[in-house]
Amino acid sequence: MPVALGARSYDIVIEQGVLDRAAAFLAPLARGGRLVVVTDHHVAASQLPRLDASLRADGISVEPIILPAGEQSKSWTHLERLLDALLALEVERSDHIVALGGGVMGDLVGFAASILKRGCAFVQVPTTLLAQVDSSVGGKTAINSRAGKNLVGSFYQPSLVLIDPSTLDTLPPRETRAGYAEVVKYGLIDDPAFFAWCETEGTRLLAGEKDARHYAIERSVRAKAAIVADDERETSGRRALLNLGHTFGHALEADTGFSDRLLHGEAVAAGMALAFRYSARLGLCPAEDADRVATHLKAVGLPHDLASAHVRGDGAALVAHMLHDKKMAAGTLPFLLARGIGQTFLSKDVVLSDVAAFLDEERAGT
Structure with missing residues (x-):
């Protein structure tokens, strides 16, 4: 289904098992035959192998960046860590960064993408029910600060949202x-x-x-x-x-x-x-x-x-x-x-x- 926003429009795909055939959607976005995937330790263990296998079968290499799980990752510290890692991988504005995980990863990666080199593209691959029904759609990105929740952020739409309900099978x-x-x-x-x-x-x-x-x-x-x-x-x-x-x-x-x-x-x-x-x-x-x-x-x-x-x-x-x-x-x-x-x-x-x-x-x- 589309999110109709003119030049910033994008599609949301909802399909059981779509993570295992993600290459069909992500291959056209992989510049130079690679994709940077940002996730957390929990999702890296349960879902990253599925995404990695799909992409590698299509000749796409995966560069993973793995951050701690939990709300603590929506912070200045981990934003800086993520930006440094993306710059070290020489991510360019034409690249697509993949956010694989729940609302925390989606918010953090989306905000990082919005400010890295004044804006890189990103894809949401939400793996929690909260992210699938809410935070992955709509382009709200943010981190928390000492003053409160989501006070530093931007409106920045993804290029694509891939929702695989089967990822909820491993959710507590x-x-x-x-x-x-x-x-x-x-x-x-x-x-x-x-x-x-x-x-x-x-x-x-x-x-x-x-x-x-x-x-x-x-x-x-x-x-x-x-x-x-x-x-x-x-x-x-x-x-x-x-x-x-x-x-x-x-x-x-x-x-x-x-x-x-x-x-x-x-x-x-x-x-x-x-x-x-x-x-x-x-x-x-x-x-x-x-x-x-x-x-x-x-x-x-x-x-x-x-x-x-x-x-x-x-x-x-x-x-x-x-x-x-x-x-x-x-x-x-x-x-x-x-x-x-x-x-x-x-x-x-x-x-x-x-x-x-x-x-x-x-x-x-x-």
Whole structure:
């Protein structure tokens, strides 16, 4: 399926086993018969051999750059390390760098490609559910800084996205659940029928059933591709809807130190539940809808409140983290709220002191 962005348009390919025939798509992009593939230690062990075998069978050599797994790689230190490695391999602007891995690798490699020699091409080959349904599509690239998450980055579209659902077979269950939060998000934004599908079929996806997995990936990617094509750089506000749960979620991640205590997708899950409960508190959303969201997230083993997200900070501390959100404009932080399931909207008049009070009530269980 295409992401229609004029001269920056590209295709997304979703196919079981496509990693084993990746050369059919990547060979035309291999200048001089080689491709640089950037991945992490975990994916290098589980998926790199498949990609390497496909490319070598077509006469393409692979130059791997292997970085540590985890959010820590989205840092100035590892960005510099990656850029130095790419320069040492004499990567040119006409080369294509392949990002093989989850959201961390995609974000890091995409940002490196956007600034190396003022812009090199790159390809996304996402291997986690979160990356396949969300972060690999749309061209958002970034690293984290001391001030917060994803505050240094660029909009930079890939040349191609190859999605192989079979890579999820080696994914730990917790990582799959974390990615599933982003699937649920598309239903909550503007597709209540898809959320209802998640309520009845989501457990099949999480159990690895191929038809459910493929359906969820395709429906999610189509939804995101349409939004990105309409609002690539979040200028009209439509793309901002994709941030549902993220303002709360990033604050929860900051509170837990951007560590394995709370994965990104888990933070988004808790953030979406909080956004719906806060919307209900404001009288915008039926309490029954907020309860449905929390009930489903809890049923599949995802965090659905502050306690299950292992958050320790009080309302003031969490709001302080929000002040570093990259969406801040003229001292105002837009929030994604909801009038019901499938009725998300952007609000620019949320009072942060009220958000802090709400979070304290949540901590107290009131």
